Amino acid sequence: MPAGRRQLAVNLLGVVEHATSGASPYAIGRDGRPYVPAGDGGLVLGVDLGEGVWERAADHVAPGACLVHPDPAARLALTGLSCLGNEAILRSGAAAGARGVVVGKRGEAGRVIVRFPPEVLATMAPGDEVSVRAEGQGHPPIGDVRVMNLAAELLEGLATRSAGTLRVPVRCEIASALMGNGIGRPAVQWCLDLQLDPLNAGLHGAARLALGDLVALDDVDARFNIGYRRGWSTVGVVVHGGSPLPGHGPGIVAVLTGPAAALELEVDAEAHRGLAGALGA
Amino acid sequence: MDVRTNRDRLVTQVLAGEVWPPLADRHAYRVDPEGAPFFLPGMGGVTLGVHCGDPATGYAADHVEPGLSVRHRDAGANYALQFLTCVGNSVTVTSGPAAGANGFVIGQHAYVLVELEPEAMDGVTTGDKVRVLAVGQGLALADHPRVILKNCSPSLLAAMPGGTAADGRLSVHVAAVVPAAAMGAGVGMVSEYANTDLMGAYAGLPADLSLGLEGLRIGDVVALSDQDHRFGRGRAEGWCTIGVISTGHCMAFGHGPGPSSIMVGPSEAFDLVLDERANLANLAGALR
Numbered sequence: 001m002p003a004g005r006r007q008l009a010v011n012l013l014g015v016v017e018h019a020t021s022g023a024s025p026y027a028i029g030r031d032g033r034p035y036v037p038a039g040d041g042g043l044v045l046g047v048d049l050g051e052g053v054w055e056r057a058a059d060h061v062a063p064g065a066c067l068v069h070p071d072p073a074a075r076l077a078l079t080g081l082s083c084l085g086n087e088a089i090l091r092s093g094a095a096a097g098a099r100g101v102v103v104g105k106r107g108e109a110g111r112v113i114v115r116f117p118p119e120v121l122a123t124m125a126p127g128d129e130v131s132v133r134a135e136g137q138g139h140p141p142i143g144d145v146r147v148m149n150l151a152a153e154l155l156e157g158l159a160t161r162s163a164g165t166l167r168v169p170v171r172c173e174i175a176s177a178l179m180g181n182g183i184g185r186p187a188v189q190w191c192l193d194l195q196l197d198p199l200n201a202g203l204h205g206a207a208r209l210a211l212g213d214l215v216a217l218d219d220v221d222a223r224f225n226i227g228y229r230r231g232w233s234t235v236g237v238v239v240h241g242g243s244p245l246p247g248h249g250p251g252i253v254a255v256l257t258g259p260a261a262a263l264e265l266e267v268d269a270e271a272h273r274g275l276a277g278a279l280g281a
Numbered sequence: 282m283d284v285r286t287n288r289d290r291l292v293t294q295v296l297a298g299e300v301w302p303p304l305a306d307r308h309a310y311r312v313d314p315e316g317a318p319f320f321l322p323g324m325g326g327v328t329l330g331v332h333c334g335d336p337a338t339g340y341a342a343d344h345v346e347p348g349l350s351v352r353h354r355d356a357g358a359n360y361a362l363q364f365l366t367c368v369g370n371s372v373t374v375t376s377g378p379a380a381g382a383n384g385f386v387i388g389q390h391a392y393v394l395v396e397l398e399p400e401a402m403d404g405v406t407t408g409d410k411v412r413v414l415a416v417g418q419g420l421a422l423a424d425h426p427r428v429i430l431k432n433c434s435p436s437l438l439a440a441m442p443g444g445t446a447a448d449g450r451l452s453v454h455v456a457a458v459v460p461a462a463a464m465g466a467g468v469g470m471v472s473e474y475a476n477t478d479l480m481g482a483y484a485g486l487p488a489d490l491s492l493g494l495e496g497l498r499i500g501d502v503v504a505l506s507d508q509d510h511r512f513g514r515g516r517a518e519g520w521c522t523i524g525v526i527s528t529g530h531c532m533a534f535g536h537g538p539g540p541s542s543i544m545v546g547p548s549e550a551f552d553l554v555l556d557e558r559a560n561l562a563n564l565a566g567a568l569r
Binding site: 028029030031032175176177178179180181182183184185193195200219221223224225226227228229230231232245246247248 | 312313314315316460461462463464465466467468469470478480481489490492507509510511512513514515516517518533534535536
């Protein structure tokens with residue numbers, strides 16, 4: 001989107017998701033063992049930004065409440081238009097009026113992940129209504145770097161403009177061949193799972209990967225679907241934890257994508273704080 | 282393939298489907314890797330003029346599905362049709378002017394894809410019914426316990442060259458070895474449904490997208506590096522998945538020609554033989 005056009009903010013209704021399952025309780029892990037997925041969507045207590053992505057015996061666990069909408073098309077719009085850093089207001093239940101922040105979203109049918117203070121989450125239930133002030137899509141590019149899925153004010157907390165490039169602190173820089181589920185899907189509506197697990201994470205500087213971390217992907221372009229393009233770089237925010245499923249793992253939402261030369265990555269495998277630092281988690 | 286199997290213990294189920302029409306939405310356009318909109322044929326329906334042995338790329342098309350694209354109206358029956366149908370299964374057209382024409386399954390892509398003789402294809406249109414003789418899930422190799430077969434009909438396995446090598450490995454003839462970086466949309470899905478799109482095969486688009494895969498053909502038997510598709514499609518270093526290219530050219534980014542997975546094992550269990558004749562077109566006589 002060219003600079004000079006004002007971005008729009010829209011209020012969207014999200015409904016706190018109830019966890020779902022098929023007729024069989026089991027999913028099959030990459031080792032061939034069946035397991036019962038816990039924490040995959042819905043309302044999850046006690047998990048926050050900064051927590052390691054493999055700390056829980058869970059599948060795709062996200063910090064806080066997942067929002068959906070009963071109409072499938074409205075659910076996709078809620079997912080596509082909501083941006084990390086957007087404000088969300090709880091409209092029902094004992095803590096009505098409490099404020100949360102969008103810290104992620106997930107693909108296919110679409111979900112928006114909202115972090116609320118623990119004392120607010122403790123009062124919430126599936127079906128609660130949340131209004132998201134969605135703003136951020138349509139951000140003008142910064143030089144050659146496309147910005148997506150990110151509230152403008154949060155961008156300032158995650159990256160620094162320097163001569164001709166954007167300087168971005170990240171936990172690790174990952175090869176494109178580790179991309180998993182989410183390749184070939186629109187980055188405004190899907191997260192991209194990384195095929196990282198506790199066994200291979202150390203090989204890729206991701207042993208301490210945590211919820212809210214920024215991660216850079218080499219040779220990945222996320223402008224028009226997520227896919228392989230030599231010499232490009234995509235930076236995403238980790239929005240959910242690991243998964244036993246083959247082809248799945250910790251998921252990122254793409255926020256910056258551009259020629260590798262336009263992104264100055266500052267890799268810190270140990271002390272990186274990402275969204276947890278920017279939001280004071 | 283010179284191997285001992287349990288094929289005499291498999292059951293055949295008769296399944297039915299219909300040729301599903303291509304689907305559009307009211308916005309018509311999708312977007313290519315450069316951000317340009319396109320509206321092109323490819324998925325669904327009866328796709329003419331693309332057969333096993335033909336180039337997979339180079340068409341003005343998106344997600345080319347060669348031949349008939351078949352599904353079942355009922356959601357549960359459709360999953361059974363997609364999961365149980367195997368590459369190489371026999372198919373008969375059961376309605377319309379082409380009724381009685383025989384063909385075989387090229388692969389899956391959220392539809393079962395069926396190759397017929399070119400002259401029979403002309404008589405088929407969307408809505409026509411087909412019958413599939415589904416056999417192959419459960420097929421196992423007696424002498425290669427670490428190699429898993431899936432979506433592979435006994436007749437395809439029998440017709441493929443190779444077999445148990447002198448050193449005990451399984452010799453498989455492949456037309457290409459695909460790098461792990463090419464794996465695109467379809468990663469993370471179950472191995473018995475649709476296929477894994479390969480990126481880096483966008484013929485006619487800029488070189489920074491290429492992984493050297495523009496020469497793939499429909500029906501090619503290929504080896505997928507570092508892929509373990511036993512329980513779903515994922516990456517695992519030191520594993521190898523054998524697939525058959527069942528779909529072709531894509532304009533959508535992150536997509537491309539797609540192999541249906543038919544064998545999985547540790548890399549050291551395979552003796553891969555590069556052979557440009559490793560294509561379903563050269564095995565079709567045994568499959569019809």
